[in-house]
Amino acid sequence: MTPTFIDSHAHIDGPEFDDDRDEVLSRARAAGVKTIIVIGATGDVAAAERAVRLAEAHDDLYATVAIHPHDVAQMDESWWAPLRALAARDKVVAIGETGLDYHYDHSPRDVQRRRFAEFTQLAAELDLPVVCHVRDAHDDARRILAEHGVGAGKARGVIHCFTGTPEDAEAYAAMGLYVSFSGIVTFKGKSAQPIRDALTKVPKSRLLIETDCPYLAPVPMRGKRNEPAFVVHTAEKVAGELSMTAEDLAALTAENTREAFGLP
Numbered sequence: 001m002t003p004t005f006i007d008s009h010a011h012i013d014g015p016e017f018d019d020d021r022d023e024v025l026s027r028a029r030a031a032g033v034k035t036i037i038v039i040g041a042t043g044d045v046a047a048a049e050r051a052v053r054l055a056e057a058h059d060d061l062y063a064t065v066a067i068h069p070h071d072v073a074q075m076d077e078s079w080w081a082p083l084r085a086l087a088a089r090d091k092v093v094a095i096g097e098t099g100l101d102y103h104y105d106h107s108p109r110d111v112q113r114r115r116f117a118e119f120t121q122l123a124a125e126l127d128l129p130v131v132c133h134v135r136d137a138h139d140d141a142r143r144i145l146a147e148h149g150v151g152a153g154k155a156r157g158v159i160h161c162f163t164g165t166p167e168d169a170e171a172y173a174a175m176g177l178y179v180s181f182s183g184i185v186t187f188k189g190k191s192a193q194p195i196r197d198a199l200t201k202v203p204k205s206r207l208l209i210e211t212d213c214p215y216l217a218p219v220p221m222r223g224k225r226n227e228p229a230f231v232v233h234t235a236e237k238v239a240g241e242l243s244m245t246a247e248d249l250a251a252l253t254a255e256n257t258r259e260a261f262g263l264p
């Protein structure tokens with residue numbers, strides 16, 4: 001029997017999939033990827049709404065809503081009401097992705113910090129997990145999360161596409177956060193080694209996998225447009241690093257994802 005995988009972070013609402021989205025979903029299902037979390041955060045409120053509508057059209061899709069740290073410079077206060085309305089829809093299972101990206105700095109850092117704090121607060125208020133994008137900003141991210149009750153109370157969250165050090169991974173897990181690994185773990189070369197090392201520091205109960213498609217396609221698909229079916233390659237690599245079978249890793253991460261996002 002084909003194991004059942006979950007892709008915990010996919011941007012299949014985006015224009016990269018407009019020509020063949022149904023085929024992409026068929027390939028995912030054929031590969032055993034039975035559930036996909038669609039991240040509605042790239043751009044503006046209309047983008048968030050697109051992700052929610054997509055999830056509402058398919059039983060096996062769920063959505064998140066927020067505004068990506070790259071795009072918060074454009075965010076206006078008038079966006080809160082429609083974002084809150086979207087967050088209340090049945091298929092919306094998290095607030096995100098939100099966070100801090102000091103690598104690209106596409107939005108001013110003070111604006112990123114303010115919006116990350118506000119979205120984390122909203123997640124806590126709605127009792128939803130917060131999906132965090134953190135690049136070169138782990139100390140600030142942990143401080144803001146802690147200030148808004150993550151790790152201390154019921155608020156929970158995911159550090160998606162983890163790119164920090166093994167110590168960062170341990171610190172997030174100690175706060176009760178889930179840590180999600182993308183195709184980067186399959187990349188050859190030295191720069192991906194700390195991320196593979198971090199894998200072994202995350203308690204198994206906190207481990208998730210994702211594609212972050214259309215970016216970061218795992219080996220042997222590297223360089224192609226990524227899609228949810230390819231999460232299988234990441235699962236195989238992670239399983240190998242942890243000396244588990246791909247079947248056990250699939251079952252473990254699927255169960256963790258259901259718990260992280262409160263999926264049925």
Ligand SMILES: [Zn+2]
Binds near residue numbers: 133161
């Ligand atoms: Zn991200």
Ligand SMILES: [Zn+2]
Binds near residue numbers: 009011097
């Ligand atoms: Zn993303």
